[in-house]
Amino acid sequence: MTNLDHGKFTRMTTTFHSLLALDVFALFFTGYALMFNDHLWWLLVLMGGNVGVVAVHRLAGLGLIALVVFWMVMMLITDTGRSNFREIVPTREDVDAFVQDVKFMLGRADERHPNARQFAGYESDEVPLLSYVGKGVVFIFAIELTLLVVSGLLIWSKSGLMQYFATRTAAMAFVVFHGLLGIIMLMGVMFHIFEHGFHPAFYPLETKAFIPRRMIPESHADDADADGTGIEELSLASSWNKVANLMGVLVVIGITSVMTASIVDEGYPVPRELHLEGSPFDLLLTIGINVGIFVLFVGLVLSLYGNVVRRRWERQLREEREGPAATDGGDVSSAED
Amino acid sequence: MAEYELPEDEVSTYGRASILFAAAVSLVVTAVLAWAAAGFDVFYEGLFRVGPTVEGGGVGSDWVAGNTMPALDFLIALIHAADVILGVFILFLVFVHWAAFRRLAAQMRPPGWTRSGTTPDAERTDGGEAE
Numbered sequence: 001m002t003n004l005d006h007g008k009f010t011r012m013t014t015t016f017h018s019l020l021a022l023d024v025f026a027l028f029f030t031g032y033a034l035m036f037n038d039h040l041w042w043l044l045v046l047m048g049g050n051v052g053v054v055a056v057h058r059l060a061g062l063g064l065i066a067l068v069v070f071w072m073v074m075m076l077i078t079d080t081g082r083s084n085f086r087e088i089v090p091t092r093e094d095v096d097a098f099v100q101d102v103k104f105m106l107g108r109a110d111e112r113h114p115n116a117r118q119f120a121g122y123e124s125d126e127v128p129l130l131s132y133v134g135k136g137v138v139f140i141f142a143i144e145l146t147l148l149v150v151s152g153l154l155i156w157s158k159s160g161l162m163q164y165f166a167t168r169t170a171a172m173a174f175v176v177f178h179g180l181l182g183i184i185m186l187m188g189v190m191f192h193i194f195e196h197g198f199h200p201a202f203y204p205l206e207t208k209a210f211i212p213r214r215m216i217p218e219s220h221a222d223d224a225d226a227d228g229t230g231i232e233e234l235s236l237a238s239s240w241n242k243v244a245n246l247m248g249v250l251v252v253i254g255i256t257s258v259m260t261a262s263i264v265d266e267g268y269p270v271p272r273e274l275h276l277e278g279s280p281f282d283l284l285l286t287i288g289i290n291v292g293i294f295v296l297f298v299g300l301v302l303s304l305y306g307n308v309v310r311r312r313w314e315r316q317l318r319e320e321r322e323g324p325a326a327t328d329g330g331d332v333s334s335a336e337d
Numbered sequence: 338m339a340e341y342e343l344p345e346d347e348v349s350t351y352g353r354a355s356i357l358f359a360a361a362v363s364l365v366v367t368a369v370l371a372w373a374a375a376g377f378d379v380f381y382e383g384l385f386r387v388g389p390t391v392e393g394g395g396v397g398s399d400w401v402a403g404n405t406m407p408a409l410d411f412l413i414a415l416i417h418a419a420d421v422i423l424g425v426f427i428l429f430l431v432f433v434h435w436a437a438f439r440r441l442a443a444q445m446r447p448p449g450w451t452r453s454g455t456t457p458d459a460e461r462t463d464g465g466e467a468e
Contacts, residue, residue, distance in 0.1 A: 238448035
């Protein structure tokens with residue numbers, strides 16, 4: 001039994017996901033080192049100061065534009081892309097899945113809805129390409145990235161901005177707008193890292209987004225008359241409890257802190273209201289935002305790890321295809337039952 | 338089937354306590370050196386906020402000062418509201434998933450589970466259940 005049970009993304013999508021992740025992390029680290037400068041001054045210093053960070057942020061921004069345009073063209077010119085439009089349209093099922101998830105949390109439902117299921121196991125056919133959260137991620141990313149790209153380009157092109165808004169104040173306001181907009185994505189990505197890194201069946205990483213669908217077996221040998229997902233057949237990793245709880249706490253602290261800071265640190269480049277530096281509140285906020293940055297760093301590491309797993313998976317498949325006798329013999333011992 | 342043998346016990350290795358101790362010492366020494374290099378200053382650096390929209394990176398001012406466009410004020414208030422509303426919703430999603438993961442984990446086999454019902458030795462090896 002494999003736990004890679006519903007890899008449904010193509011190689012294009014998995015590669016795109018990895019590149020997008022790298023680019024978005026670069027934008028987060030540079031952008032919020034500027035916006036939350038009071039709390040992430042060390043990050044700014046580490047990356048070479050204001051001038052260098054702004055340059056890297058713009059470079060990564062260009063990378064983002066290239067990625068987004070590539071994605072839109074792919075979705076328009078290919079059959080696979082066009083058929084995926086139908087897959088991302090939210091349906092009644094998705095609302096049901098969310099409601100059932102809340103019930104599941106409260107212990108009033110026995111299992112998660114297929115549209116919420118990350119581990120589908122024996123019932124992998126029932127699970128859609130994207131869960132209700134996945135669809136939300138696609139929509140929010142689409143809206144957010146568009147607005148971020150537009151506002152980012154306007155900030156960059158001073159003459160372009162001045163054309164519409166004649167004052168420097170307006171330019172400042174656009175910087176504020178741009179930074180506040182990114183907060184939604186920043187919080188969403190922290191949740192995304194928790195959701196796909198700390199599911200007990202996939203811990204420490206759900207490989208769905210890294211191993212292309214061509215390399216995932218379509219069915220299990222033993223799923224003919226199985227009942228349920230078969231999650232009870234899997235062993236829990238011994239470190240899961242501790243690590244998942246720790247990450248849960250860190251993610252909650254990170255999200256709460258950047259949300260609070262987005263209100264307090266609004267008036268970039270100078271706060272709207274002066275607050276005492278070094279006050280307990282400020283100290284807590286500093287710790288919390290740094291916790292959030294740590295969560296992002298964990299996400300970056302997990303994304304790289306996903307590609308390591310993919311390489312191993314590719315090699316194992318190739319070895320099995322080339323010569324079953326020459327491999328380690330693991331198949332023989334696992335055939336005992 | 339493996340044609341090699343792992344050395345098991347006879348190899349000398351580093352103890353866990355010494356590793357933790359050395360790690361703690363290294364962190365303290367690094368922190369003290371960083372502190373010394375910063376001139377024994379407070380860790381907090383009152384930073385000069387710099388406006389990237391100003392040519393040459395001068396000190397900027399709050400965008401609210403001199404703003405004559407109510408639309409901008411509205412736009413930013415709107416994003417503030419979106420940040421908080423979506424932030425609270427995302428937090429809720431974190432809790433939903435956290436709880437769901439805990440319930441799912443409870444359905445799985447506990448760590449160290451074997452078919453015979455006995456727990457394996459400290460080191461979890463894959464082929465252990467054959468013997």
